[in-house]
Amino acid sequence: MGYDMGNDHYRSCVLLFYAVIGLFLVYAERKVCAFMQCRIGPNRVGPYGIIQTIADLFKLLMKELIPIKNADKFLFNLAPFIVIITTFLAIAAIPFAKGLHAIDFNIGIFYILAVSSMSVIGVLLAGWSSNNKYSLIGAMRSGAQIVSYELSVGLSLITIIVLAGSMQLSTIVEAQADGWFIFKGHIPAIIAFIIYLIAATAETNRGPFDLAEAESELTAGYHTEYSGIKFAFSIWPNLLTCLLLLLSQPLFSGEAGCLSTSAAGKRSTILWIIYLRSSGSLEKHFS
Amino acid sequence: MTEENKNSGLDKEEEYIINIGPQHPSTHGVLRLVVSLKGEIVKSVEPHCGYIHRGIEKMCEKLTYPQIIHLTDRLDYLSAHINNEAVCLCVEKALEIEVPERVKYIRAILSELTRIQSHELWWCSFGMDMGATTCYFYGLRDREKVLDIFEETCGGRMIVSYNTPGGLMNDIHPNFQKRVKEFLKHFRKKLPEYDQLLTGNVIMQERTKNIGIISREDAISYGVTGPSGRGSGFSCDVRKHHPYGIYDKVDFVEPLYKTGDTFSRYKVRMDEMWESMKIIEQLIDNIPEGDYCAKMKPVIKLPEGEYYQRVEAARGELGVYINSRGDKYPYRLKLRSPSLSNLSALNLLASGFKIADLIAIGGSLDYVIPDIDR
Numbered sequence: 001m002g003y004d005m006g007n008d009h010y011r012s013c014v015l016l017f018y019a020v021i022g023l024f025l026v027y028a029e030r031k032v033c034a035f036m037q038c039r040i041g042p043n044r045v046g047p048y049g050i051i052q053t054i055a056d057l058f059k060l061l062m063k064e065l066i067p068i069k070n071a072d073k074f075l076f077n078l079a080p081f082i083v084i085i086t087t088f089l090a091i092a093a094i095p096f097a098k099g100l101h102a103i104d105f106n107i108g109i110f111y112i113l114a115v116s117s118m119s120v121i122g123v124l125l126a127g128w129s130s131n132n133k134y135s136l137i138g139a140m141r142s143g144a145q146i147v148s149y150e151l152s153v154g155l156s157l158i159t160i161i162v163l164a165g166s167m168q169l170s171t172i173v174e175a176q177a178d179g180w181f182i183f184k185g186h187i188p189a190i191i192a193f194i195i196y197l198i199a200a201t202a203e204t205n206r207g208p209f210d211l212a213e214a215e216s217e218l219t220a221g222y223h224t225e226y227s228g229i230k231f232a233f234s235i236w237p238n239l240l241t242c243l244l245l246l247l248s249q250p251l252f253s254g255e256a257g258c259l260s261t262s263a264a265g266k267r268s269t270i271l272w273i274i275y276l277r278s279s280g281s282l283e284k285h286f287s
Numbered sequence: 288m289t290e291e292n293k294n295s296g297l298d299k300e301e302e303y304i305i306n307i308g309p310q311h312p313s314t315h316g317v318l319r320l321v322v323s324l325k326g327e328i329v330k331s332v333e334p335h336c337g338y339i340h341r342g343i344e345k346m347c348e349k350l351t352y353p354q355i356i357h358l359t360d361r362l363d364y365l366s367a368h369i370n371n372e373a374v375c376l377c378v379e380k381a382l383e384i385e386v387p388e389r390v391k392y393i394r395a396i397l398s399e400l401t402r403i404q405s406h407e408l409w410w411c412s413f414g415m416d417m418g419a420t421t422c423y424f425y426g427l428r429d430r431e432k433v434l435d436i437f438e439e440t441c442g443g444r445m446i447v448s449y450n451t452p453g454g455l456m457n458d459i460h461p462n463f464q465k466r467v468k469e470f471l472k473h474f475r476k477k478l479p480e481y482d483q484l485l486t487g488n489v490i491m492q493e494r495t496k497n498i499g500i501i502s503r504e505d506a507i508s509y510g511v512t513g514p515s516g517r518g519s520g521f522s523c524d525v526r527k528h529h530p531y532g533i534y535d536k537v538d539f540v541e542p543l544y545k546t547g548d549t550f551s552r553y554k555v556r557m558d559e560m561w562e563s564m565k566i567i568e569q570l571i572d573n574i575p576e577g578d579y580c581a582k583m584k585p586v587i588k589l590p591e592g593e594y595y596q597r598v599e600a601a602r603g604e605l606g607v608y609i610n611s612r613g614d615k616y617p618y619r620l621k622l623r624s625p626s627l628s629n630l631s632a633l634n635l636l637a638s639g640f641k642i643a644d645l646i647a648i649g650g651s652l653d654y655v656i657p658d659i660d661r
């Protein structure tokens with residue numbers, strides 16, 4: 001039923017998977033957005049355009065990294081790395097199936113919360129060190145938004161910790177063997193679930209919460225001045241943070257993760273993926 | 288005013304000046320807004336225009352009257368036909384020529400089609416300024432149909448140059464009436480879709496209701512005309528108050544809203560699209576037979592004097608003033624630009640709101656920069 005994670009090779013494979021999933025998520029979003037906007041989306045590079053993101057990635061890797069004249073060089077270069085490393089660290093603890101996670105701390109949830117909070121530092125540094133008033137405004141907006149929604153995320157997750165009695169993710173999953181927390185925990189769990197969904201979507205700076213990026217006002221917010229691969233490092237955590245929403249599956253529905261082999265797990269996986277993609281694409285549709 | 292701002296930016300610590308500079312995704316052209324911020328709140332906005340000043344009024348002093356038509360297209364390029372009509376009407380008024388009825392009908396139909404396509408493009412960019420990028424695709428898809436009609440009849444999609452003093456340059460295409468009727472049928476189904484997409488959206492309503500309020504008295508004193516003025520209850524439709532062409536025989540309503548906020552300016556333009564369709568429907572089947580141009584001399588010389596003609600462009604009241612000394616060139620041609628007057632109220636409208644609101648307000652005023660700078 002489960003996967004044997006004793007071997008280190010498997011763990012690094014899971015981390016590699018995080019690196020690659022971004023490609024698919026970008027492609028999926030571009031196609032879905034395009035269909036909503038009466039157009040086709042990428043369809044030239046490879047059959048149905050599936051290699052489009054890889055081509056974009058190569059292009060970004062080859063672009064010149066433009067150094068900004070009056071910017072604080074150390075902080076300017078450091079900021080995107082902070083964002084991406086913290087996101088990787090956070091996602092390493094998410095279980096994708098029984099045993100299929102890179103690390104299984106006994107303070108699992110606490111670790112995820114702590115690490116994802118550090119991404120705010122990266123965002124603020126990026127905005128400040130760009131020496132650009134627009135970036136600063138965007139970074140302040142984004143930082144304020146992430147920090148305020150983190151409170152809600154943390155409080156809603158405490159409900160789960162209380163219901164399960166432990167912070168370790170595998171224990172939480174096992175505690176739901178006789179019924180999902182949404183059903184067992186009744187009203188508090190449902191409230192926590194809804195709050196978690198909304199707050200976690202807000203944290204990803206997507207959906208209706210993209211004031212920080214606000215293309216039409218601030219050009220690109222805190223990552224205006226970045227070029228080449230550093231720009232990718234700012235966009236990419238955006239997508240990876242969406243995966244944090246996948247966290248809601250083991251927590252609230254007790255199936256071990258989106259790659260679990262049980263039938264109920266597959267059903268709830270599909271629901272979460274639909275929510276993820278539709279909230280992101282609908283953001284382009286409405287404002 | 289510039290000196291004051293420069294000094295105050297350095298002396299006062301709380302003032303933070305950013306440039307929503309000439310190149311920006313949502314200034315709809317090259318307009319520089321020097322915005323003084325306190326945190327997120329806009330304290331004052333100072334528009335610096337002139338980046339696309341081409342000296343049209345000066346150039347007109349060396350061109351004959353039929354040649355001026357081609358320059359007026361490029362003023363407010365979204366109401367190209369209406370601009371052409373303005374100059375033609377002024378010249379015809381000076382020469383006291385009566386154009387054939389057929390010309391008046393066709394001019395009115397094309398003017399209303401121009402208004403529809405201008406409001407469609409406004410809707411596209413208004414949605415996009417607020418982040419709803421899908422609006423652009425939906426609006427432009429329908430605008431293409433209007434542009435196809437223009438291309439078939441007038442020869443140009445956006446820059447039509449179809450008018451000439453005395454009438455039109457050529458007769459309409461035989462397919463014109465059929466195509467316009469098809470377009471009306473199609474658009475009547477699409478316009479409720481626009482409402483479904485943007486008007487009822489809670490986010491859009493939160494961003495536009497009670498934002499950028501201008502009272503009726505202020506609208507009158509700043510000269511904010513057109514849909515922006517009608518959103519504040521200022522009844523200023525030139526087609527109603529000083530009718531020209533065929534507009535005194537057509538039945539339509541002038542949408543007026545009392546609130547004066549961004550949302551009411553939005554609603555006025557949506558209602559105007561319905562009214563324009565109503566006008567076209569009254570005219571399209573009844574185009575009388577006749578000449579498409581009155582008999583004019585080969586060289587047009589206006590008698591000495593001053594002449595003024597105002598029309599209702601898509602943005603507001605466009606005025607053409609011609610001072611002639613009896614030559615075939617005007618001595619002075621002055622254009623009263625609707626967008627410039629609307630823009631002058633931006634400081635009043637946007638002070639005290641946030642940057643995001645500033646963008647929404649600018650979108651609702653619907654200024655086109657070439658019209659401001661001429």
